Amino acid sequence: MGFIEFNHVVKSYSGDVKVIDDITLSIERGEFVTIVGPSGCGKTTLLKMVNKLIPISQGNIYIDGKDVIDWETISLRRSIGYVIQHIGLLPHLNIEDNINYVPSISKRKSGIDKNRAKELIELVGLSDDYLSRYPRQLSGGQMQRIGVARALTADPEIILMDEPFGAVDEIARTQLQHEIKEIHKKLKKTILFVTHDIQEALKLGTKIVLLKNGKIEQIGTQEELVFKPKSEYVKAFFGLKGFQASLNENVMHNVYNRILLKQETLDGIYRKLE
Numbered sequence: 327m328g329f330i331e332f333n334h335v336v337k338s339y340s341g342d343v344k345v346i347d348d349i350t351l352s353i354e355r356g357e358f359v360t361i362v363g364p365s366g367c368g369k370t371t372l373l374k375m376v377n378k379l380i381p382i383s384q385g386n387i388y389i390d391g392k393d394v395i396d397w398e399t400i401s402l403r404r405s406i407g408y409v410i411q412h413i414g415l416l417p418h419l420n421i422e423d424n425i426n427y428v429p430s431i432s433k434r435k436s437g438i439d440k441n442r443a444k445e446l447i448e449l450v451g452l453s454d455d456y457l458s459r460y461p462r463q464l465s466g467g468q469m470q471r472i473g474v475a476r477a478l479t480a481d482p483e484i485i486l487m488d489e490p491f492g493a494v495d496e497i498a499r500t501q502l503q504h505e506i507k508e509i510h511k512k513l514k515k516t517i518l519f520v521t522h523d524i525q526e527a528l529k530l531g532t533k534i535v536l537l538k539n540g541k542i543e544q545i546g547t548q549e550e551l552v553f554k555p556k557s558e559y560v561k562a563f564f565g566l567k568g569f570q571a572s573l574n575e576n577v578m579h580n581v582y583n584r585i586l587l588k589q590e591t592l593d594g595i596y597r598k599l600e
């Protein structure tokens with residue numbers, strides 16, 4: 327059994343419509359799983375069932391062998407980091423207190439390591455001068471960094487991220503992607519990361535899950551999804567962007583770097599790969 331295991335998971339909000347339709351998925355400890363797919367395919371729903379923000383209609387999700395149903399909700403949420411697009415820092419608390427907020431409400435105030443916030447803020451690429459600032463004094467990208475730091479405070483094994491970099495500009499987004507990749511390498515957390523950005527999904531995921539209408543259309547590595555698409559849908563979904571992301575990541579040999587990417591070329595490449 328994987329560290330996080332989805333077993334025939336179904337979610338219906340109302341009536342017979344299955345927003346998540348029989349998903350079975352096994353995630354190993356330390357994997358960085360990106361969940362990608364068109365708007366409304368069920369990405370957020372899938373993620374929120376892991377920390378019980380949304381109840382499961384049928385099936386089970388196991389974390390470390392234990393059904394989430396059997397986890398006490400609050401302790402489950404405290405043991406899973408959660409980062410969303412607008413992270414909602416508390417405006418009246420400075421950054422240090424925002425980072426320490428969860429341990430402080432867990433009545434472990436005395437147990438808060440003074441150096442922890444400093445360590446975390448540096449880990450997310452900011453200097454400790456920011457600890458005494460207030461949220462209004464930070465840019466969008468900096469706030470998202472604090473969101474990541476806050477999610478790491480309690481040293482959770484799992485981090486759920488829902489479009490965490492969706493609202494920041496392109497440059498900050500690229501930097502944040504780099505930071506999170508480094509953090510994953512260093513801390514070896516298990517990360518589930520929802521995005522609708524194809525390049526982000528391919529760049530970050532050690533495993534990528536493509537969802538379509540609540541079902542897994544294909545799951546695999548960057549190379550598998552881009553170069554061995556299982557359906558026309560997968561091909562069309564990743565398309566040129568998929569190739570570009572792969573080239574940027576130097577997954578392919580240099581020869582591909584010399585290919586001028588046009589749709590005709592892409593079709594030719596698929597034919598050669600078949």
Ligand SMILES: Nc1ncnc2c1ncn2[C@@H]1O[C@H](COP(=O)(O)OP(=O)(O)OP(=O)(O)O)[C@@H](O)[C@H]1O
Nearest residue numbers: 339340345363364365366367368369370371372522
């Ligand atoms: N609370 C709810 N009640 C009823 N339907 C809902 C609810 N939340 C989501 N849905 C529906 O479930 C489907 C999946 O939504 P979800 O937010 O999981 O998709 P998503 O892939 O994350 O979309 P996006 O990329 O647009 O954020 C959508 O059709 C949505 O309208």
